[in-house]
Amino acid sequence: MHSPHKYLLLIDDSPWDEQLAEYFAKFGYKIIQLHHLSELSKEVEQPAALLINWSIFQADSSTVDSLYHRYHVPIIIISDESDEDTCVRMLEAGADDFLIKPLHPRELHARISAITRRVQRSNQDTEQEKEVLIFADWRLYPASRQVFNRANQELQLSAGEYDLLLAFIRQPQRVLGREFLLQITKNSDLNPFDRRIDVQISRLRQKIEPDIKKPALIKTIRNGGYLFTARVLTIKESETGERLDH
Missing domain, CATH: 1.10.10.10 (Winged helix-like DNA-binding domain superfamily/Winged helix DNA-binding domain)
Structure with missing residues (x-):
């Protein structure tokens, strides 16, 4: 995603923390929220990262794999509670990380940046x-x-x-x-x-x-x-x- 249209795409049916929006706005990022996976077709450009509440998948981890092939960006699954089995299933399906709410802005930013650096590291080769x-x-x-x-x-x-x-x-x-x-x-x-x-x-x-x-x-x-x-x-x-x- 290229400036000035940088954004984080959030798929979650619950209200979003405005503190996160305020924090990422300082770095030129907008947070766009969708409430259902079916709304993804409306998004044309690649986001800087994809944040998805695991409950959206309705226990269907295969959706993560399809998203991985469609969006070449960090895919981070978020959850309201700690559940090792859910975490493992999401990571096995292709998610890059699994975080528990509440999300801390600086930590989330650092994790997105770290995953992005891994993807871009070799692109500088001639x-x-x-x-x-x-x-x-x-x-x-x-x-x-x-x-x-x-x-x-x-x-x-x-x-x-x-x-x-x-x-x-x-x-x-x-x-x-x-x-x-x-x-x-x-x-x-x-x-x-x-x-x-x-x-x-x-x-x-x-x-x-x-x-x-x-x-x-x-x-x-x-x-x-x-x-x-x-x-x-x-x-x-x-x-x-x-x-x-x-």
Whole structure:
């Protein structure tokens, strides 16, 4: 979303805290509220972030996945009460974060900014600096944050899943601790035993592992963290002149 039309899109059927609107107005953001998912079709431009009350989904977490593919922005689920099962289901479906009301303006702003930075970090790469990271049956393009299989089909990853995968690929055959992975996903404020990192790794495994029942690419190291076992080959995309098809 480009200035001066920056806005946060809130989908919630309950009244919104005016303090949040006043806070984000200082940074040039408007908060636009919709009361139902059906109203999304009226929004043409991409928001800076999508905030949704989980009750709107009526327990249908598949809607989060469809929103993830439609809106390439931070998707944050908000709830009136703490519920671990709901949190896990929303994160597994593709949400980037899960927050409990009341929302604190500065914290919400920081979380949106952190998720956005992850998405934009590689966009500064020039065409000449682009590289292709090849592992197992996959090819990863850091500059465009894309991953393809041998059939040239793109793998759909959330921002957190992509950052985890890139961290593993950059440091193969090395045990990465939970605290390090929490920092990679900008969740360093969480307890190292928080389940969010396990949820994201589980989702990543489901998408890249040949056999999810016997993970071979990402190994769990007891009391240590996680180990990426694949060999990684780095090739400059500019050297190939085109994207590899196999």
